[in-house]
Each structure stands twice: as structure tokens, then as C-alpha cells.
Amino acid sequence: MKPENNEKELLIGFAASDRKAVEKIYSDNFNMVQSLIINNNGSADDARDIFQETMIVLFEKLRAGGFELNCLIKTFVYSVARRLWLKRLQQQNRYSSPGDSMADVVQVEEDLEAHEQRNAEFDMMERAINNLGEPCKSLLEAYYLQKQNMQVIAAKFGYTNADNAKNQKYKCLMRLKKIFFTDYKNGKSDE
Amino acid sequence: MNDNKILDAVERYIRGEMKPDERLQFENLRKTNSEIDELVVEHTLFLQQLNHFGERRSLRHTLNEIHVDLTESGKIDSMKLKGKAKVVYIWNRYKRVTAIAASIAGITAITISALLWSIAGKSPKNGDFEILSDQIRKLENRSNKTETELKNVKTTITRSQNTYTAGGTGFVIDVKGYLVTNAHVVASASNIAVQNNRGDYVATVVYIDRAKDIAILKIVDENFKPYTSIPYAISKNSGQLAENIFTLGYPRNEIVYGQGYLSAKTGYNGDTLSCQIDIAANHGNSGSPILNKNGEVIGILNGRQANTVGFAFAIHGKNIFSALEDLKKDSSYQKVKLNTRSSISGMDRTEQVKRVQDYIYMVKVN
Numbered sequence: 384m385k386p387e388n389n390e391k392e393l394l395i396g397f398a399a400s401d402r403k404a405v406e407k408i409y410s411d412n413f414n415m416v417q418s419l420i421i422n423n424n425g426s427a428d429d430a431r432d433i434f435q436e437t438m439i440v441l442f443e444k445l446r447a448g449g450f451e452l453n454c455l456i457k458t459f460v461y462s463v464a465r466r467l468w469l470k471r472l473q474q475q476n477r478y479s480s481p482g483d484s485m486a487d488v489v490q491v492e493e494d495l496e497a498h499e500q501r502n503a504e505f506d507m508m509e510r511a512i513n514n515l516g517e518p519c520k521s522l523l524e525a526y527y528l529q530k531q532n533m534q535v536i537a538a539k540f541g542y543t544n545a546d547n548a549k550n551q552k553y554k555c556l557m558r559l560k561k562i563f564f565t566d567y568k569n570g571k572s573d574e
Numbered sequence: 575m576n577d578n579k580i581l582d583a584v585e586r587y588i589r590g591e592m593k594p595d596e597r598l599q600f601e602n603l604r605k606t607n608s609e610i611d612e613l614v615v616e617h618t619l620f621l622q623q624l625n626h627f628g629e630r631r632s633l634r635h636t637l638n639e640i641h642v643d644l645t646e647s648g649k650i651d652s653m654k655l656k657g658k659a660k661v662v663y664i665w666n667r668y669k670r671v672t673a674i675a676a677s678i679a680g681i682t683a684i685t686i687s688a689l690l691w692s693i694a695g696k697s698p699k700n701g702d703f704e705i706l707s708d709q710i711r712k713l714e715n716r717s718n719k720t721e722t723e724l725k726n727v728k729t730t731i732t733r734s735q736n737t738y739t740a741g742g743t744g745f746v747i748d749v750k751g752y753l754v755t756n757a758h759v760v761a762s763a764s765n766i767a768v769q770n771n772r773g774d775y776v777a778t779v780v781y782i783d784r785a786k787d788i789a790i791l792k793i794v795d796e797n798f799k800p801y802t803s804i805p806y807a808i809s810k811n812s813g814q815l816a817e818n819i820f821t822l823g824y825p826r827n828e829i830v831y832g833q834g835y836l837s838a839k840t841g842y843n844g845d846t847l848s849c850q851i852d853i854a855a856n857h858g859n860s861g862s863p864i865l866n867k868n869g870e871v872i873g874i875l876n877g878r879q880a881n882t883v884g885f886a887f888a889i890h891g892k893n894i895f896s897a898l899e900d901l902k903k904d905s906s907y908q909k910v911k912l913n914t915r916s917s918i919s920g921m922d923r924t925e926q927v928k929r930v931q932d933y934i935y936m937v938k939v940n
Contacts (some may be wrong), residue, residue, distance in 0.1 A: 400633065400636070402640075406644065409650070413644070413650040414650055417650075417651075435637045435641070438637055439630060439633060439634070439637075443630075501630075505627055508624065527621075527624050527625075528627075549578070549582070550578065553578045553581060556581070560620055563620065
């Protein structure tokens with residue numbers, strides 16, 4: 384198999400959350416990012432954080448942009464991790480400029496901007512869901528995130544039938560939407 | 575169709591679960607009914623957001639699992655920093671400290687040996703006298719040099735200690751330079767300075783009560799000139815629900831005005847020492863005075879639980895009185911007096927702020 388095809392397959396697998404693909408990308412790239420961070424004043428925990436955030440950036444890019452990368456995975460991961468780490472150093476006023484051992488760094492500004500937007504949205508949804516309280520939280524998570532069907536949910540949460548569970552789910556959903564959109568619209572108007 | 579059924583239909587439509595004829599029917603409904611159309615747009619966005627959320631959360635979970643797996647199977651070298659990585663890491667982290675320690679150790683060693691040599695050199699043997707006195711002169715020069723070098727090191731060290739970071743806000747309660755702020759602002763400070771348009775002064779903590787989160791500071795700077803009077807009063811009154819209030823503080827490098835209202839008579843978790851106010855605040859506002867329209871301080875803003883939603887908590891003004899009672903048990907603070915008559919009552923807000931702002935300080939700590 385040609386290396387290019389190999390990369391492409393890996394990316395498709397990653398976008399589909401195929402565990403083998405995620406593992407492969409993880410083990411191929413982690414050590415590189417870790418040494419970048421440790422050589423620039425970071426700890427092992429920082430390396431793990433930054434690397435995992437980088438993986439999320441890659442994942443979201445693939446999901447949004449049709450599974451295509453116009454450079455090697457390694458180059459993209461290095462460029463994103465490097466930017467993320469620089470940013471964190473600046474936030475902590477511990478600026479140091481990493482000596483570039485790998486000269487090929489690609490432009491990732493746009494990807495990071497999109498990532499920050501998603502970060503904000505993720506936080507909003509997380510806050511909204513946590514504000515919901517039980518049983519709403521688990522009920523909605525079971526239906527919308529774990530994609531369980533209503534019969535299973537009704538049995539699990541002790542509703543007499545699927546319709547009752549549906550009614551309850553509807554009420555919870557309305558509350559979640561209300562909380563989320565209040566925050567969401569505020570966030571937009573602040574910009 | 576009730577709302578429940580409508581939303582159900584919208585969801586099935588978005589997910590593409592409708593049969594062709596049902597879908598056609600729904601699309602027609604969507605064209606004629608703008609409410610349904612809006613609902614589809616809004617719900618599509620919402621489901622997308624919810625999906626992103628779920629995906630990212632499960633990805634995070636997977637990544638953590640993989641990290642542990644790969645570390646255990648030795649495919650990545652993480653967690654335990656070993657060998658070279660650890661040395662590099664520690665060296666990078668403590669580079670500066672090591673350099674300073676090494677230079678101090680070096681200078682000390684030179685000074686001690688110079689001293690020993692010069693003392694030993696004071697009892698010369700006859701023949702070697704000239705050579706020895708020459709050596710002593712040289713050594714004296716050297717020890718002078720090390721002394722000045724040591725002085726340099728000392729001044730750079732004390733200078734670097736004086737880099738303060740902004741911690742919160744404080745306001746004057748007595749003309750001789752007593753200020754009130756939150757205990758948590760100054761609790762871990764080794765040095766404190768306060769600053770506003772009037773100047774930049776060194777201050778010390780004379781009283782601290784962590785439970786009530788109140789601290790009293792005194793400006794101890796010789797450049798400080800006492801005030802002649804204080805425009806606002808400190809009030810024992812804890813304020814009325816919905817009463818309009820305003821505050822001045824230093825959430826950033828600039829004094830910032832904020833206004834709001836008293837929204838609950840008790841504070842965080844029903845705390846009766848404080849009240850809840852609706853006002854934009856963040857951590858730098860900690861210790862700002864909360865004034866009512868008469869120019870009476872009814873509380874101290876406590877930024878510790880401040881959040882972005884727009885409400886914050888304030889410690890009741892009467893706690894300042896009890897803090898001062900405690901302080902006065904020490905005889906050297908007998909003369910500290912709170913002003914209980916506001917001289918800015920009835921003025922308009924811009925005038926009040928103008929008179930008050932010189933009495934509000936940024937509290938800086940290190």
C-alpha cells in the first residue's frame with residue numbers, strides 16, 4: 384500500500400471514530416508533540432492536554448471539510464500543537480519561542496478559529512445540560528447522544544410506556560433548548 | 575397536532591426518516607407555514623450542536639482511554655518522565671533558579687575565601703612581607719569588587735520582588751489611609767501596594783477576617799497625604815430589595831463604573847452576612863464598595879463567586895463596623911473612625927462618581 388493511501392484511509396477511519404485509526408494516529412504522533420512541549424517548558428500533563436486538543440481540532444476539521452488534508456498528518460498535528468502551546472504559554476506569560484526542529488509548518492489559523500468557536504459552543508451545551516438536572520439530563524443523553532430507542536429508554540427510566548417517556552423527553556428537550564439558546568444568542572450578540 | 579407531535583415530525587424530517595409522500599406533505603406545510611419553517615431551521619441547528627457536543631465528548635473519552643492503553647503497552651512514552659526527557663524538563667523549568675543560585679554560591683565562596691586570605695595575610699612572615707602585602711591589596715580589591723557585585727545582585731532581587739499583580743479593589747474608610755478590601759485579595763500577599771490617580775502607595779494588612787472575607791489595610795507610605803474628609807458614608811443599613819446601587823472598581827487597569835440593583839437579601843447559599851446584587855463584576859472588582867443613591871456604602875463587593883451571568887455577592891456594610899470594633903481592641907488603632915454622613919447625597923450620579931473615585935484604589939499584591 385502506498386503511504387498516501389494509507390494516510391487517507393487513516394483519516395477516513397478517524398472521522399468515523401474508528402478506534403484502530405484513532406489509536407494509530409495517536410501512537411504515531413504523540414511522542415513528537417510531547418518532545419515539542421517538554422523542550423519548550425511544558426510538562427507531561429501539558430503534552431497530553433495539547434495533543435488531545437490537537438486531535439480534536441483534526442477530527443473537527445475532517446468532519447467539516449470532507450476528510451481531506453492537504454499535508455501529512457504529522458505536519459498538521461505538529462503545526463496545530465505548536466500554535467496551541469504557544470498560545471497557552473502566552474496566556475501564562477511564559478513566552479518562549481520554540482526552535483523549529485521541523486521546518487515545514489502549515490498555516491492553521493483558520494482551523495484554530497473554527498476550533499475556538501466550537502469550544503465556546505461545546506461549553507454552552509455542557510453548561511445547559513448540566514443545568515438541566517436529573518432525570519432530564521440522562522433521558523436526553525440516552526436518546527440524543529447514545530441513540531437508544533424510546534422503548535428501551537422507557538424501561539430503563541421506569542416509564543409505563545414509550546409515549547410517557549416521549550412526553551417527558553419533550554418537556555426536557557424544550558427546557559434544554561431554552562437554556563441553550565438564551566446563552567447562544569447572548570454569546571452571538573457579545574461578539 | 576400538538577407541539578409534541580410537531581417537534582417529533584420535525585425531528586423525523588431532519589433525520590430523513592419520513593416516507594416520500596409524508597415528506598412531500600411536510601415540505602408543503604413548511605412552505606406555507608413560516609412558524610414550522612423557523613422551527614425546522616432552529617431545530618436543525620440545535621440538533622447539530624447537540625451532535626457536536628456528543629461527538630466531542632465521546633472523542634475525549636476515547637482519547638483518554640487510548641492514552642492509558644498506549645502508555646501501558648509502551649507504545650508511547652508518557653506519564654512517567656524518564657531519563658533524558660525528565661532531565662530536559664527539569665532543566666528547562668529551573669534554568670533561571672539554578673543560574674541565580676549558582677552565581678550567589680560562587681560570589682559567597684569568593685568572598686569567604688577572600689576574607690580568610692586577608693585575615694591570614696595579616697600575620698606576615700618577615701621575608702615574604704612585601705609579596706604578602708601586595709597580595710593583600712589585590713585581595714582587597716577583589717573583595718571590594720565582589721561586594722559591589724553582591725550589592726548589584728541584591729538590588730536586582732529586591733527590584734524583581736516589586737512586580738505586583740492586580741488583585742482587587744479597596745476603598746478608603748478613614749482619612750488617615752485605612753482601606754477596606756476582601757480578605758481573599760490580600761490573604762496570600764507578602765507585599766501590598768495600592769494605586770489610583772492620586773498615587774501609588776505601599777500598604778500593610780492591619781486586620782483580616784477570612785470567614786467574613788474582610789481585610790483592613792493601612793497605607794504606610796511616607797508620600798501619602800491624609801484626606802481631609804470622605805465623601806461617602808459607611809452604612810449599617812443592609813439595603814432594600816430592588817434598590818438601585820452602583821460600584822467603582824478596578825477589574826482592569828482603569829477604574830470602571832457599574833450599576834445594578836439589590837436582588838436578594840442573602841448571599842451565596844443563603845449566607846446572611848452578604849446579599850446578592852445584579853451587577854457586572856469580575857474578580858478584580860473584589861473589595862469594591864457598593865453604594866446606594868445617597869452615597870452610602872451598603873456593602874463590599876465579593877468577586878469570589880462572581881460569574882458571567884451578571885450577579886454577584888456583597889458583604890453587608892455593617893460587617894465593616896464589626897471588623898473595626900475588633901481592630902480597635904488593639905490600642906494603636908483607637909482613633910480610626912468611620913464616616914456615617916454622606917456629603918454626596920442628592921447629587922447626580924456623574925458628580926457623585928467624580929467625588930468618590932479618588933477614594934477607590936486598585937489593590938496590588940505579590
